[in-house]
Amino acid sequence: MSPLLPQSLAAIADPMEGSVGHIIWTVCYLSTLIGLSAYGIHRYFIIYLYLKNRKRPPEPSRYFEQLPKVTMQLPIFNEVYVAERLIRSVSELDYPRELLQIQVLDDSTDETREITASCAEELRQRGFNVQLIHRVDRIGFKAGALAVGLDAAEGEFLGILDADFVPQRDLLQRTIHFFTDPKVGMIQTRWACRQFFWMDICCLSKLHAAAAAGFSISMVPPVSGDVLVSNKVAAGRLTHCAKTWTLAIAPSLRAGNLFTLPT
Numbered sequence: 331m332s333p334l335l336p337q338s339l340a341a342i343a344d345p346m347e348g349s350v351g352h353i354i355w356t357v358c359y360l361s362t363l364i365g366l367s368a369y370g371i372h373r374y375f376i377i378y379l380y381l382k383n384r385k386r387p388p389e390p391s392r393y394f395e396q397l398p399k400v401t402m403q404l405p406i407f408n409e410v411y412v413a414e415r416l417i418r419s420v421s422e423l424d425y426p427r428e429l430l431q432i433q434v435l436d437d438s439t440d441e442t443r444e445i446t447a448s449c450a451e452e453l454r455q456r457g458f459n460v461q462l463i464h465r466v467d468r469i470g471f472k473a474g475a476l477a478v479g480l481d482a483a484e485g486e487f488l489g490i491l492d493a494d495f496v497p498q499r500d501l502l503q504r505t506i507h508f509f510t511d512p513k514v515g516m517i518q519t520r521w522a523c524r525q526f527f528w529m530d531i532c533c534l535s536k537l538h539a540a541a542a543a544g545f546s547i548s549m550v551p552p553v554s555g556d557v558l559v560s561n562k563v564a565a566g567r568l569t570h571c572a573k574t575w576t577l578a579i580a581p582s583l584r585a586g587n588l589f590t591l592p593t
Contacts, residue, residue, distance in 0.1 A: 390507035401431040401485030409493035417449040424499045435475040
């Protein structure tokens with residue numbers, strides 16, 4: 331056997347050893363490992379905070395003597411199966427009707443448009459302040475719809491609900507009074523998957539619901555799709571960020587403190 335053969339085999343076995351490519355690969359691997367480890371530690375820390383504070387429900391420092399006006403924004407796009415349920419559930423909120431504005435921000439291109447128009451007209455006849463806004467260009471997508479609604483909002487505070495959400499009747503009563511603290515600019519509530527309580531659904535749906543419930547318990551900085559109540563200043567900043575980065579909410583521009591309320 332040639333004395334150079336073992337050296338050749340070693341070079342073939344590890345061709346990048348000592349090379350720039352080997353160094354880059356090692357750095358990438360270690361960076362990924364450190365990042366995943368930090369994420370895991372953060373998850374455990376969130377669980378620790380939840381266990382530590384689970385028996386201390388948040389309470390507002392004081393209560394409004396006169397309730398402020400609130401605009402509920404409902405961004406909708408082709409949600410034919412849940413649009414009516416959302417609009418009707420918002421109309422059933424425990425809040426003075428004269429202090430509640432409902433904005434239906436419907437960018438739909440299917441039969442959802444007829445559903446939202448019918449529901450809006452029905453609520454108007456019942457005395458609700460309902461504003462139906464339909465765009466055809468969809469510039470900015472959901473963020474663009476929220477921005478258009480913000481310009482026409484009458485309320486001092488805004489509430490945002492995705493189309494597949496069903497708010498509890500006391501949602502505003504349990505959140506609005508936290509804004510008596512001038513340091514609070516936004517409130518994000520927990521949410522739960524209603525399918526978790528259905529007995530006739532498949533196991534996959536149950537697993538999905540359980541995962542959603544676990545995420546809600548260990549709430550992280552706000553993301554698109556969560557129940558959000560904010561003042562107009564915070565909403566303006568969030569909407570601007572949404573139009574810029576195509577996100578519903580940017581954690582880096584959160585205003586004030588973040589409260590998560592049990593549902």
